[in-house]
Amino acid sequence: MSIANVVRKDFKDVRRAKLVWAPAALYTMFMLLFFWGQSNGPANPNFYSLIQGLAGIGGVMLIPLIALVAAYLSIAGERESGSIKFLLGLPNSRSDVVLGKLLARSAVVAAGLLVSFAVAVLAAMVFVPDMTFEYADYAVFVALTLLYALTYVGVAVSISAVSSSRSRAMGGAIGFFFVFNLVWNFLPVSPRNMVQFLADKLGTDVSQNTLDLIWASSPTGAYFGSLQFLDTPQFAGGMSGSSPFYLEAWFMVVILVAWLVVPLALGIWRFQRAELG
Numbered sequence: 349m350s351i352a353n354v355v356r357k358d359f360k361d362v363r364r365a366k367l368v369w370a371p372a373a374l375y376t377m378f379m380l381l382f383f384w385g386q387s388n389g390p391a392n393p394n395f396y397s398l399i400q401g402l403a404g405i406g407g408v409m410l411i412p413l414i415a416l417v418a419a420y421l422s423i424a425g426e427r428e429s430g431s432i433k434f435l436l437g438l439p440n441s442r443s444d445v446v447l448g449k450l451l452a453r454s455a456v457v458a459a460g461l462l463v464s465f466a467v468a469v470l471a472a473m474v475f476v477p478d479m480t481f482e483y484a485d486y487a488v489f490v491a492l493t494l495l496y497a498l499t500y501v502g503v504a505v506s507i508s509a510v511s512s513s514r515s516r517a518m519g520g521a522i523g524f525f526f527v528f529n530l531v532w533n534f535l536p537v538s539p540r541n542m543v544q545f546l547a548d549k550l551g552t553d554v555s556q557n558t559l560d561l562i563w564a565s566s567p568t569g570a571y572f573g574s575l576q577f578l579d580t581p582q583f584a585g586g587m588s589g590s591s592p593f594y595l596e597a598w599f600m601v602v603i604l605v606a607w608l609v610v611p612l613a614l615g616i617w618r619f620q621r622a623e624l625g
Contacts, residue, residue, distance in 0.1 A: 359456065368417060371413050382402065396580045402468065416524075419500075422449040423446065432445070454501045489575070499605075506611035506612050507520040507524065540559045574597050574604065
């Protein structure tokens with residue numbers, strides 16, 4: 349029951365924070381602008397092309413930022429203010445606090461995103477009424493996007509659990525986003541490109557499957573890879589087209605779950621041993 353107590357208290361606190369809801373509102377605005385732009389595009393827009401656009405809008409920047417902003421101060425903020433001692437004295441164990449924060453912040457993020465996705469359906473009906481809307485595939489897209497968002501929430505809570513101050517938590521969240529989103533998947537110095545560069549210099553070969561797995565090892569890469577569940581060419585992500593098991597959509601989900609579970613376990617382990625004085 350103590351986890352439930354943490355969830356209730358934290359949800360009440362965070363749902364009133366404008367900083368948490370602002371990125372979700374921004375994502376909704378971008379969705380509306382995107383569908384409005386499509387109304388001036390092709391006469392018969394393709395549903396999967398539109399979903400690809402929504403995935404690009406959210407997956408690259410907005411969804412990670414929504415999750416990180418919602419959760420990076422979840423524990424570190426209370427440690428710096430000293431209110432964490434009150435929370436632990438209710439009584440709640442330290443693992444209860446971490447898991448409760450995860451569930452509360454995940455609920456807030458999921459609620460905001462679900463509102464955005466509902467608005468997107470209405471926007472599609474208004475701005476592109478001639479398009480055939482594939483509701484089943486849209487539900488798959490929403491589910492995968494929520495898992496991606498919750499992965500970033502878990503990472504942010506874990507960073508917060510191991511940080512003794514707001515500034516360290518902020519630095520950790522920004523650093524994670526920069527390394528495992530921008531650098532890993534989108535910059536010329538990405539690990540995939542660096543491995544290919546070194547292989548060329550050494551005169552050795554690296555299989556395309558290996559390079560694709562490196563690309564998909566980040567949460568963002570795994571998210572785009574998981575969209576292969578929609579079974580259309582648009583969602584090959586950074587993949588080459590070949591499909592050993594470790595490049596299939598289900599394994600991308602395994603990678604996302606690993607990014608949720610492993611950092612969280614490390615965060616709980618470190619928080620249980622942290623000095624809170």
